[in-house]
Amino acid sequence: MPEPRIVAVGTSPIGRTDLTGRDLFSAALAEAFEGLPDPAEVVEALYAGNQSETYEHQIMQGTLLAEWAGLRNVPAERVEGCAAAGALALRHAVEDVRRGTHDAVLACGVEKMTAGGTAGATDALSAAFDRALEQRSGITAPSQYALLAQRYLHEHDATEADLARIAVKNHRNGAANPRAQFDREVDLDAVLESEYVAPPLKLFDCAPVSDGAAAVLVATPEVADALVAREAQTVAAGVGAAANNVAVAERDLTFVEGANVASETAYGEAGVDPADVDLAEVHDAFTVCEALLAEAAGFAPRGRGYESALDPGERSEGWTDVRLSTSGGLKARGHPIGATGLAQAVEAHEQLTGRAGGRQVEGADTALLLNEGGVADAVTVAHVLRRAA
Amino acid sequence: MDESRKRPRDRGPLSREDVTADSPFTLPGFFAELAEGRLTGAACSDCGHAMVPPRPACYACGSRAVAVEKQPRAGEVVSYTAVHTPPPAFEARAPYTVGVVELASGARLTGRVDADYDAVAIGDPVELTVRDPGDAELAAALDHETDWPIHVFEVR
Structure with missing residues (x-):
């Protein structure tokens, strides 16, 4: 079975832009294919992660983005799983290369979230919740996660300030990442004094609304070696995916079981333990998510995931030395929904190939990506990436 | 029949x-x-x-x-919050309280809680009630949903 390699990556600017979805994709593709042959000479299939057609009133994203890449009459399709769409696209690319279906597949993701303003994004995102009982109760994305946060603070020895420290840490990381939507740090008071969006979550506990695209080229070792040096490649060593219930009420509010299953599956395929992971890009759409995912991924003891904001030496016993959300995470790098899972792969790829600049994790060898869709673990996709050389 | x-x-x-x-x-x-x-x-x-x-x-x-x-209508609050940034159809009602409730049968569901956020706590006993949808809710309803009632939890 070919061991899929990540050959090249790119992102568009992330944030509020005057570009449309296809233009954002063009920017990400241009970066990924800099110095490479045209996509038509390499790419055999395309998967496009995209949350919602309501932003731009456009479906057929697979065909459209293939066309914009110069690909004609190849398999190309949109994949959907709310905010997990990007990692679902990556998973399809990895599986196609593993099975030998294709030698090179482009996984991409795009979202033009600012098109309908905050109200448009709120409404489009609410489609991820159960229509029968949740949507008709006026639930929003922040309030769904607030239900998790409220219960987390109730069950564990954690405070709103502990969650705020995660936002402070991720803004600090984002300030060191040229790709990030936010380029400035915030202090604890700024987070704690920001307005409640859905208590206990405040504005600065939440990832922003973002435009953006990302592109990741996955190929067989033969194709990868023909295109770039081994040092510029990473290996997709493990993949896991799990769908849990749609309704939040029917899930464990303080343990994201689906994320646990997905990460254990990916670890098993890669032959690694949580303690082997040097860095993790987790789905911190809201600060509490990073705490929950650190626990589900086996990095932290139950109830201590909120210590992700602390340096490894300051965390409770039972924590690994993993660094979380070195890109700034969804919180500060930005969260263009369908592109987010691939933006996570971009950060891990840069870290594992030693090109992360001022935020480089020394000696980084193994990374975990955890991308979620719906609310929390309604669907989770996990990837383990490793250095290729 | x-x-x-x-x-x-x-x-x-x-x-x-x-x-x-x-x-x-x-x-x-x-x-x-x-x-x-x-x-x-x-x-x-x-x-x-x-x-x-x-x-x-x-x-x-x-x-x-x-x-x-x-199902029993009685249950207790498992978690709750208040929606300050509502979807368009719910703008006039914000901020409003929502919660996850566990019924006495063990079934769990989400719904609005008819009480101020500050008056609610985890563990509070609540009871499920139903009412007809309001004008804004009807405007947001799909054709097949217009007869569907809205469920609301009242604190007992």
């Missing part, structure tokens, strides 16, 4: 003929019962798990041996 109305509702919809709009295993059937004041759920015959609304398979164990079971 047609055949489907006579059929006892003691098992999941295991044949295509069972899936009718007056079966509580479908959303039209569930909301028709709710509009009459009856909260229905499904109980798994294999593991005992209770689910609202009813569905054709148990998510706890995977069994399709599920039976419709009337």
Whole structure:
């Protein structure tokens, strides 16, 4: 079975832009294919992660983005799983290369979230919740996660300030990442004094609304070696995916079981333990998510995931030395929904190939990506990436 | 009376003929019962798990041996928050309180809580009530949803 390699990556600017979805994709593709042959000479299939057609009133994203890449009459399709769409696209690319279906597949993701303003994004995102009982109760994305946060603070020895420290840490990381939507740090008071969006979550506990695209080229070792040096490649060593219930009420509010299953599956395929992971890009759409995912991924003891904001030496016993959300995470790098899972792969790829600049994790060898869709673990996709050389 | 109305509702919809709009295993059937004041759920015959609304398979164990079971209206608050940035259809009501409630049967569901955020706490006893949708809610409803009632939890 070919061991899929990540050959090249790119992102568009992330944030509020005057570009449309296809233009954002063009920017990400241009970066990924800099110095490479045209996509038509390499790419055999395309998967496009995209949350919602309501932003731009456009479906057929697979065909459209293939066309914009110069690909004609190849398999190309949109994949959907709310905010997990990007990692679902990556998973399809990895599986196609593993099975030998294709030698090179482009996984991409795009979202033009600012098109309908905050109200448009709120409404489009609410489609991820159960229509029968949740949507008709006026639930929003922040309030769904607030239900998790409220219960987390109730069950564990954690405070709103502990969650705020995660936002402070991720803004600090984002300030060191040229790709990030936010380029400035915030202090604890700024987070704690920001307005409640859905208590206990405040504005600065939440990832922003973002435009953006990302592109990741996955190929067989033969194709990868023909295109770039081994040092510029990473290996997709493990993949896991799990769908849990749609309704939040029917899930464990303080343990994201689906994320646990997905990460254990990916670890098993890669032959690694949580303690082997040097860095993790987790789905911190809201600060509490990073705490929950650190626990589900086996990095932290139950109830201590909120210590992700602390340096490894300051965390409770039972924590690994993993660094979380070195890109700034969804919180500060930005969260263009369908592109987010691939933006996570971009950060891990840069870290594992030693090109992360001022935020480089020394000696980084193994990374975990955890991308979620719906609310929390309604669907989770996990990837383990490793250095290729 | 047609055949489907006579059929006892003691098992999941295991044949295509069972899936009718007056079966509580479908959303039209569930909301028709709710509009009459009856909260229905499904109980798994294999593991005992209770689910609202009813569905054709148990998510706890995977069994399709599920039976419709009337649900208690009483429960307690498992978690709660207040929505300060509502979807367009709910703008006039914000901020409003929502919560996850566990019914006495063990089934869990989300709903609005008819109390100020500051007046609610985890563990509070609540009771499910139903009302007709308001104008803004009707405007946001799809054609097949206009007769569906809105469920609201009242603190007891």
